[in-house]
Amino acid sequence: xxxxxxxxxxxxxxxxxxxxxxxxxxxxxVTLVDSGGAVGGQYWRHPPDHARQxxxxxxxxxxxxxxxxxxxxxxxxxxxxxxxxRLAHHVWSVTRDGDGDGDGFTVHAVDRRRxxxxxxxxxxxxxxxxxxxxxxxxxxxxGWDLPGVLTVGGLQALLKGGGVVAGSRVALGGTGPFLLPxxxxxxxxxAEVVAVCEAADPRAWLRSPGPLLRNPxxxxxxxxxxxxxxxxxxxxxxxxxxxxxxxxxxxxSVRIASxxxxxxxxPGTERRVEVDAVGVGWGFAPQLDLLVPLVPLGCDLTDSxxxxxVVAVDAGQRTTVPGLYAAGEVCGVGGARLxxxxxxLAAESVLTDGGxxxxxxxxxxxxxxxxxxxxxxxxxxxGRAHPIPPAWSRWLTDDTVVCxxxxxxxGAVRAARADGGAHDHRQVKQLTRAGMGxxxxxxxxxxxxxxxxxxxxxxxxxxxxxxxxxxxxxxxLDHAGENTEAxxxxxxAAHE
Numbered sequence: 001x002x003x004x005x006x007x008x009x010x011x012x013x014x015x016x017x018x019x020x021x022x023x024x025x026x027x028x029x030v031t032l033v034d035s036g037g038a039v040g041g042q043y044w045r046h047p048p049d050h051a052r053q054x055x056x057x058x059x060x061x062x063x064x065x066x067x068x069x070x071x072x073x074x075x076x077x078x079x080x081x082x083x084x085x086r087l088a089h090h091v092w093s094v095t096r097d098g099d100g101d102g103d104g105f106t107v108h109a110v111d112r113r114r115x116x117x118x119x120x121x122x123x124x125x126x127x128x129x130x131x132x133x134x135x136x137x138x139x140x141x142x143g144w145d146l147p148g149v150l151t152v153g154g155l156q157a158l159l160k161g162g163g164v165v166a167g168s169r170v171a172l173g174g175t176g177p178f179l180l181p182x183x184x185x186x187x188x189x190x191a192e193v194v195a196v197c198e199a200a201d202p203r204a205w206l207r208s209p210g211p212l213l214r215n216p217x218x219x220x221x222x223x224x225x226x227x228x229x230x231x232x233x234x235x236x237x238x239x240x241x242x243x244x245x246x247x248x249x250x251x252x253s254v255r256i257a258s259x260x261x262x263x264x265x266x267p268g269t270e271r272r273v274e275v276d277a278v279g280v281g282w283g284f285a286p287q288l289d290l291l292v293p294l295v296p297l298g299c300d301l302t303d304s305x306x307x308x309x310v311v312a313v314d315a316g317q318r319t320t321v322p323g324l325y326a327a328g329e330v331c332g333v334g335g336a337r338l339x340x341x342x343x344x345l346a347a348e349s350v351l352t353d354g355g356x357x358x359x360x361x362x363x364x365x366x367x368x369x370x371x372x373x374x375x376x377x378x379x380x381x382x383g384r385a386h387p388i389p390p391a392w393s394r395w396l397t398d399d400t401v402v403c404x405x406x407x408x409x410x411g412a413v414r415a416a417r418a419d420g421g422a423h424d425h426r427q428v429k430q431l432t433r434a435g436m437g438x439x440x441x442x443x444x445x446x447x448x449x450x451x452x453x454x455x456x457x458x459x460x461x462x463x464x465x466x467x468x469x470x471x472x473x474x475x476x477l478d479h480a481g482e483n484t485e486a487x488x489x490x491x492x493a494a495h496e
Contacts, residue, residue, distance in 0.1 A: 004124045005031040005084060007350055008107050010091050010290065011131035013041020014336045015328025018343030019129050019350075021073040024082055025359045026351040031084040031123050032074070033091055033109060035467075039074065040067060041133055042153065043336050045160040055163035060156075060185055063336060088113040089121060092469045094128065094290050096321075104323065110473045118469070120476035127323045127350050130291055130311075131343060134284035134329035137307075137446050139174075139388065140402045140410070141395050143245030143254075144280070152281030156182050165191050167277025171254050173197035173242035174281040175386040180225035180236075182279060187232035194273055196229070197240040197256055199263065200386045208381035215378050242280060243270065243395040251278055263389020282388055284333045285446050285458065286310050289466035291319070291330060292459065299324065303457040304332040306383030307450070315369070317346035318353075325349060334379030341371040393451055402451070403444040405437020410451070417452045425449040426461055435461065438468070 005028075009020045012034035020032045032039070038046060044067050047055040061067070077083040086109070093108040104126040111119040136151035143149065150158075152172060158164040169192045172179050183196045205212055212219055229236065237256070243265055244255040253274045257265035283306060291299045291311055300320040302312040311326040313319055319326050327346040328339035345368055348358055360368060396402075398411030416422040416431040425441065425448040428434050434448050435441030441448075441461055449458045 004104075004126075005029045006125060006354065007031070007127045007129060007347075008033065008105065008123050008125040009129045009131065010034075010094075010107065011041065011133060011328070012036065012039040012087075013131060013133050013328060013339065014043055015131035015133075015339035015343035015346075016041070016129070017067075017070040017074070018340045019131060019325075019327055019347040020083070020343075021070050021077075022344045022347035022359060023350055024073060024077040026347070026356050027082075028351070028354075028356065029082050029084075030077070031086060031125065033086040033089045033107065033123065035088065035090045035112075037088055039071065039085075039087070042157065043339075045157060047161055047163065051162075057160060057163070059188060060160050066340065086111075086121070086123070088115075090467045090469075091290060092465050092467045097124070108477075110469055118473040118476075120473045120479070122477070127325070127354065129325040129327065129346055129350065130330060131326070131328040131339070131346075132287040132290060132330055133339075134286045134333050135442065137282045137285045138280065138443055139282050139392055139450065140400055140444070140447050141243055141245070141280075142397055142400045143247070143251065145401050145404050146245050146247050146251040147249065148247070148251035148276060149245050149278045149280065152178055152182050152279040153284075155277075155279040156185065159185055159189070163189075165189050166279075167275065168192060169194055169275045170277045170279065171195045171197070171242060171256070171273060171275045172279045173199075173240075173254075173256075174283075175199045175388070176281065176283050177222060177382070177386075178281055178283075180222065180229070183234055184225050184228040184232075187229065187234050191277075193229075193232070193234045194275060195240075195256060196234060196236045197242050198236060198238050199241045199259055199389050199392075201239050201261075204385040205381070208384055211374070211378040211381040214374055218378060241265070241389070241392075241395070242278065245278055246272075251275060254278055259389060260391070262391040264391040264394045283307070283383075283386065284329065285442075285460075286330045286333065288330060288460050289463060291326065293462050293464055299326070301457075301459060304383065305380050306333065307388055307446070307458055308333070309457040309459040316349035316352070317342055318349055323353075332376065332379055334375050334382075338372065338375035338379065341368045341375065344368050345372060388450060388454075390454065402447055403432075403434035403437065403441075405439055405444075406433040406435075408432045408434040408444075413448055413451050422452055424453050424456070425458075428452055429461070 008031045089109040091109045097103040105128040107123040109121045136153040246253045258269035300312040301309040304310040310332045325346040327342035396410040400410045416428045420431045422428045
């Protein structure tokens with residue numbers, strides 16, 4: 001390409017936006033890449049610009065003042081020609097340039113703004129910051145593949161992106177605080193939320209009271225959701241799980257059971273509830289596709305304590321690969337406030353490592369570091385309070401589908417472990433094809449791992465191609481240097 005940025009940021013959620021804005025303030029030329037049609041990620045997802053006036057999203061977002069300030073910073077930098085904003089660009093590979101430290105990175109992406117046409121794009125920079133976020137972690141159960149059974153994040157995305165309420169009678173299940181805002185939003189928009197099944201015991205927070213007490217905003221937010229659910233007469237059922245979904249053409253009911261301390265259903269407690277939509281979520285899995293491959297990056301990973309392996313970073317968000325930084329939920333799931341702070345901290349490190357002057361100032365930098373420390377402690381406590389139930393696999397019959405793409409059942413996975421000696425999801429894939437379908441194990445991978453290696457942190461399979469890409473786009477690589485068209489940072493800036 002004829003132009004090379006000082007920094008490429010992959011991911012325009014809270015962490016990526018904060019990092020880009022901070023780096024731009026420090027005088028760098030930044031390329032910001034995101035697969036979405038607008039910046040904000042899943043947290044600040046909005047309807048398309050042409051539909052924002054018609055789709056009400058009041059009450060669905062937090063921190064909009066911060067979001068608007070970041071958008072204004074991007075627009076100002078775009079007007080000065082220092083921001084190359086690449087929306088609807090899917091990054092499928094990253095390579096290191098040269099043979100040693102500090103040689104920079106080449107980012108391979110496909111431009112899907114004119115889908116189904118895909119155009120290859122190549123971006124280069126001496127430094128790269130990955131902030132690709134996370135996605136819903138799912139555990140299979142009988143009937144989870146029925147139409148109408150979604151992730152909790154999927155339900156929220158429909159609300160934020162299109163004002164769509166997925167059903168009139170909705171049951172939510174899984175674990176973690178994320179169940180509460182989704183339940184409250186659905187109820188506020190007229191859905192009857194018949195149950196919120198929280199698998200964890202709320203008393204588990206008593207074992208780690210410090211992080212909760214040091215974050216009063218967190219429990220105040222939880223109290224607001226609790227009050228909203230009480231107004232709508234939505235019942236939260238602790239130590240309870242959705243253990244099956246039933247229906248023919250789509251889900252029509254769920255079976256709910258109380259859980260023993262190990263997560264196994266208590267005999268005699270199961271009951272049937274009629275629904276037309278279900279949302280389930282067991283926390284989140286970091287999106288590590290660009291960071292895991294041993295060639296060319298191969299970042300060191302660490303156990304986050306919630307069942308996931310995450311990127312290991314130092315106090316400045318530097319990974320173990322020189323010139324490569326990470327921020328947000330690829331470093332561990334902890335919420336938007338943590339992601340924003342990590343993004344700013346990572347950008348400060350980029351500026352420092354490049355010899356530029358810092359922009360936050362000593363006091364503000366100390367405050368950002370304190371936010372990261374406090375929010376990370378809260379995230380660890382949340383992981384301990386909302387674990388995956390150890391005996392969740394007892395919900396599964398042998399004919400329960402675990403890998404929906406390849407139709408691999410729980411019985412086949414169990415046989416791979418018992419008879420084939422499989423001890424992780426990679427070996428199960430070799431024996432059963434679980435994880436070889438369109439999603440490449442992103443949905444079934446954590447579940448298969450929990451079935452065969454429940455006491456180890458889940459690390460996704462290494463893939464040199466991070467997202468499906470057409471042969472036409474690969475063939476277009478020879479012309480990728482000509483594909484330099486981008487937005488100027490102002491796209492959608494007036495629509496908040």
